[in-house]
Amino acid sequence: MNRPAPALTSAPVNGCGEAPVLRERGQREVFCGLTGIVWLHRKIQDAFFLVVGSRTCAHLIQSAAGVMIFAEPRFATAIIEERDLAGMADMDAELDRVVHKLLERRPNIRLLFLVGSCPSEVIKLDLSRAAERLSRNFAPDVRILNYSGSGIETTFTQGEDACLASLVPTLPREAPEAAPSLMVVGSLSDVVEDQFRRMFDRLGIGPVRFLPPRRATELPPVGPKTLYLLAQPFLADTARALEEAGARRLDAPFPLGAEGSLLWFRAAADAWGVDRSRFDEATALGHQRAKRALERYRAQLAGKRIFFFPDSQLEIPLARFLARELSMQLIEVGTPYLHRNHLASELALLPAGTALSEGQDVERQLDRCRAADPDIVVCGLGLANPLEAEGTTTKWSIELIFTPIQGFEQAADLAELFARPVTRRKRLMV
Ligand code: SF4
Numbered sequence: 351m352n353r354p355a356p357a358l359t360s361a362p363v364n365g366c367g368e369a370p371v372l373r374e375r376g377q378r379e380v381f382c383g384l385t386g387i388v389w390l391h392r393k394i395q396d397a398f399f400l401v402v403g404s405r406t407c408a409h410l411i412q413s414a415a416g417v418m419i420f421a422e423p424r425f426a427t428a429i430i431e432e433r434d435l436a437g438m439a440d441m442d443a444e445l446d447r448v449v450h451k452l453l454e455r456r457p458n459i460r461l462l463f464l465v466g467s468c469p470s471e472v473i474k475l476d477l478s479r480a481a482e483r484l485s486r487n488f489a490p491d492v493r494i495l496n497y498s499g500s501g502i503e504t505t506f507t508q509g510e511d512a513c514l515a516s517l518v519p520t521l522p523r524e525a526p527e528a529a530p531s532l533m534v535v536g537s538l539s540d541v542v543e544d545q546f547r548r549m550f551d552r553l554g555i556g557p558v559r560f561l562p563p564r565r566a567t568e569l570p571p572v573g574p575k576t577l578y579l580l581a582q583p584f585l586a587d588t589a590r591a592l593e594e595a596g597a598r599r600l601d602a603p604f605p606l607g608a609e610g611s612l613l614w615f616r617a618a619a620d621a622w623g624v625d626r627s628r629f630d631e632a633t634a635l636g637h638q639r640a641k642r643a644l645e646r647y648r649a650q651l652a653g654k655r656i657f658f659f660p661d662s663q664l665e666i667p668l669a670r671f672l673a674r675e676l677s678m679q680l681i682e683v684g685t686p687y688l689h690r691n692h693l694a695s696e697l698a699l700l701p702a703g704t705a706l707s708e709g710q711d712v713e714r715q716l717d718r719c720r721a722a723d724p725d726i727v728v729c730g731l732g733l734a735n736p737l738e739a740e741g742t743t744t745k746w747s748i749e750l751i752f753t754p755i756q757g758f759e760q761a762a763d764l765a766e767l768f769a770r771p772v773t774r775r776k777r778l779m780v
Contacts, residue, residue, distance in 0.1 A: 365697055365698040365699050365700045365701070365702060366697045366698070366700040366701075366702065366703075366704050366706060367694065367697050367698045369697070369700075369702075369703070369704065369706055370706075371688060371706045371707065371708050372705070372706065372707040372708070373707070373708050373709055374707060374708070374709045374710050374711040374714065374715070375709050375711070376709075376710060376711025376712065376713070376714065377710070377711065377712050377713070378505075378660075378686075378709075378710045378712065379659075379710070379712050379729075379730055379732045379733050380501075380504075380505045380506060380660075380661055380686065380710075380730055380732075381410075381414075381501070381505075381506035381661075381730060381731070381748070382410070382467075382468070382499060382500060382501025382504055382506060382509070383498065383499035383500065383501070383504040383505075383506060383507075383508045383509025383510075383512060384401060384403070384407055384410055384411055384465065384467065384499035384500075384501075384509060385410070385411075385414055385499075385506040385509060385748070386499065386506065386507065386508075386509025386510040386512075386513060387399045387401070387411055387415070387425050387465065387499070387509065388411070388414045388415045388752070389510075389537060389751065389752060390509075390510060390513055390537060390562065391415070391423070391424045391425050393537045393562055393564065394461065394562050394563065394564065394565070394566060395564055395565055396458060396459060396460040396461060396565050396566050396567070397424065397459070397460070397461040397462070397463065397566055398424045398425065398426075398452070398456065398459045398461070398462050398463070399424065399425040399426075399463045399465055400425070400426055400427075400428055400448070400449070400452065400462060400463065400464055400465065401425065401426070401427040401428070401465045401467055401499065402427075402428050402430065402445065402464060402465065402466060402467060402469075402470045402475060402477060403427055403428075403429070403430060403465075403466075403467030403468070403469050403470060404429065404430055404467065404468075404469045405427075405429060407427055407467045407468075407469070408427035408429060411425055411427065422456070424459075426452070428444075428445060428448045430469045430470065430473070430475075441473070441475050442480060442483075445464075445475075445480055446480075446483070446484065449462070449464075449484050449494070450487075453488060453492060459492055460491070460492060460493065460565070460566040460567060461492070461493050461494075461495070461566035462484075462488075462492055462493070462494045462495070463494075463495055463496065463497060463513060463516070464477045464480060464481050464484075464494065464495070464496040465496070465497060465498070465499045465509075465513075466496065466497065466498035466499065466500055467498075467499060467500050467501075468500045468501055468502055470500075471498065471500050471502060477496040477498075478496050480496065481494045481495055481496040493520060493566065495516045495517065495520065496516065497509075497512035497513050497515070497516040498512055499512065505660070505661065505662075505663065505686040505687075506661070506662070506748070506751075507582070507584035507662050507663050507664075507751065508584065510536070510537060510582070510584065510585070511584055511585045511586060511587050511588050512587065513562075514535070514536075514561060514562060514585060514588040515587040515588045515590075515591045517561070517562065517569070518572070518588060518591035518592055518594075518595060519591065519595075520569065521561075521569050521570060521571060521572045521595065522569060522571040522572075523571060523572065523573050523595075524571040524572060524573035524574075524575055524576060525571070528571070528573070528575055529557070529575070530575045530576075530577060530622075531556070531557045531558070531559060531570075531571070531575060531576055531577070532550065532555055532556065532557070532558045532559070532576075532577055532578070532579065532618055532621075532622075533558075533559050533560070533561055533570050533572070533576050533577070533578040533579070533592070533597065534546060534558065534559070534560050534561070534578070534579050534581050535560075535561045535578050535579065535580050535581060535582075535585060535588060535589070535592065536561075536580055536581035536582030536584075536585055537562050537581075537582070538560070538581055538754070538756060539754040540564070541754055542754045542756050542757050542760065543560055545757050545758075545759055546558075546605075546756075546757060549615060549632065549633070549636070550615075550618065552632040553615065553618070553619050553622070553624050553628065553629065553632050554622070554624060554628070555618050555619065555622045555624065559571075561578075561588075572592060572595045572596065572597050573595065573596045573597070574596035574597075574598075576592070576595075576596065576597035576598070577597070577598050577599075577600050577618075577621055578592055578597050578598070578599055578600065579599075579600050579602060579614065579617060579618055580599065580602075580604070580692060581604070581605060581756060582604070582664075583604055583663055583664060583666065583667055583689070583692060583693060583696075584662070584663035584664070584687075585692075586687070586689050586692065589692065599692075600617040600618060600621055601617060601694065601695055602614045602616070602617035602618075602695055603667065603670065603695040603696050603699060604664075604667040604696065604756075605756040605757055606664075606667050606668065606670075606671045606755060606756060606761075606764060607640070607644070607670075607671035607674075607675045607761050607764065608637055608640035608641045608644060608675060608758060608761050609671075609674060609675060609699075610667065610670065610671055611636075611637070611640065611756070611757050611758050611761070612633055612637050612758075613695070615629075615633055616629065633758075636757075636758035636759065637758060639758065639759075640758040640759070640761035640762070641675075643761060643762035643765075644675055644676065644761055644762060644765055647676055647762065647765035647766065647768075647769050648675070648676045648677055648765075650769045650772065650773060651672070651676045651677070651678050651765070651768060651769055651772065652676065652677035652678070653677065653678070653679060654678050654679065654725040654726060654772060655678070655679045655681050655722070655723075655724045655725045655726075656669075656672060656678050656679065656680060656681065656724055656725065656726050656727070656728065656768075657681045657682050657719050657722060657724040657726075657727045657728070658680075658682065658683045658684050658685075658727075658728045658729075659684050659710070659715060659719070659727065659728065659729035659730065659733055659747075660684035660685045660686040660707070660708070660709065660710050661686065661728075661729060661730040661747040661748075662747040662748065662750060662751055663685055663686055663687060664747070664750055664751070665683050665684060665685045665728070665747075666683060666685055666688075666693050666696045666697065666700070666706075667693075667696050668728070668750065669683040669700060669704065670696050670699045670700050671764065672768065673700065673701050673704075674699060674701075675761075675765075676765055676768075678768075680700070680701065680704045680705070681705065681719075681722045681724050682705045682706075682707060682715075682718060682719070682722070683700075683704055683705065683706050683707070684706075684707040684708070684710065684715065685706075685707070685708055686708070686709065686710070687708065687709075688706070688708040712733075716733075719737075719742075720740075724742070725743060725772060726743045726744070726745060726768060726771060726772055727742055727743065727744045727745070728744070728745045728747050728750075729744055729745075729746070729747060730746070730747055730748065731746055731748065734746055743771045743772060743774075743775040744771065745767060745768060745771055749767065750764075750767065753767065755767070
């Protein structure tokens with residue numbers, strides 16, 4: 351157990367581990383953390399997300415998640431009206447009333463998140479006190495937690511980080527006699543989760559648990575014998591909270607592409623002392639199939655020049671995959687935040703000399719992008735339309751969060767997400 355992380359056999363010696371980073375702190379074009387509710391409410395099937403916000407917040411969530419006609423959605427917005435903003439109403443009493451009504455009508459809710467927004471933060475509504483107060487009323491049937499999804503400080507994937515970090519203090523403590531366990535951290539689609547679980551079984555690694563779980567009643571225990579693997583690169587606060595609870599992170603690239611997935615599994619296999627022949631036997635088929643499936647996309651994408659605006663925090667792992675497995679050229683890789691520790695293995699794999707930027711000054715970055723004239727730009731929705739209108743091919747970064755892209759079986763789907771807009775543009779130009 352706990353052998354050091356494996357050497358990255360296919361890595362260049364330095365990559366971008368020490369590379370200089372352009373830091374910008376200007377105007378940003380990003381969605382807020384409320385967006386995370388769109389995938390989190392699908393993942394935790396007995397949870398409900400109550401945004402405490404304005405009509406704008408309600409519109410954002412509804413248009414991002416789509417309106418469900420036949421199913422009752424597991425998210426809603428408690429609207430802060432003008433008289434609330436003017437301090438004319440007792441907000442605590444209003445919120446208690448809304449929560450009582452909701453839980454009465456929806457008795458199958460086991461976990462309720464009160465989600466803060468810009469308006470609730472502006473009027474300094476204390477949602478952590480509200481969550482404590484309401485928890486006393488509804489425990490043990492319903493657990494009530496709070497986190498902020500406000501756009502004041504966040505980029506959209508930080509909503510998931512804040513949500514999972516709020517869950518960590520409520521995780522059961524692992525039993526003192528418990529065997530070492532693996533926790534996979536970051537929401538994954540169920541199909542990917544099932545594939546990962548099968549692979550860990552083949553490797554003899556376990557018990558394996560996932561955070562977030564599919565049901566609030568299946569929260570994974572945590573403690574000093576918990577080793578965790580991040581499945582998403584945007585979970586800095588969650589990781590910190592897990593480490594405060596005693597868990598230890600296994601360093602690995604993220605499971606994107608054939609190579610990233612292989613190295614991600616290998617980090618766990620090395621920690622569990624799985625011998626090399628068993629590892630090769632368990633992973634060979636999936637790894638080879640992924641590599642073969644990527645060949646036709648490499649033919650389409652090799653040499654194409656790509657520019658990343660900072661948005662999802664997936665940018666660096668994606669850039670590594672596109673450069674190393676599809677031979678794309680990285681012009682600039684922008685990320686909202688660069689967590690050097692969590693991304694150390696990724697940075698080591700990036701081609702030396704890759705231009706990295708952190709944060710944003712959107713006009714300056716647009717100037718750099720236009721001057722470089724890339725074949726494809728990865729960016730948020732707000733920039734995609736104007737860039738498309740200028741004749742630039744774009745890929746919405748949010749699509750990469752909504753689509754299952756992790757693991758061997760999804761490597762080709764991930765490549766397809768980039769190949770499709772490039773070939774579409776080529777057809778339009780013929
Ligand atoms: S939380 Fe803030 S940024 Fe997000 S929709 Fe509401 S007002 Fe807009």
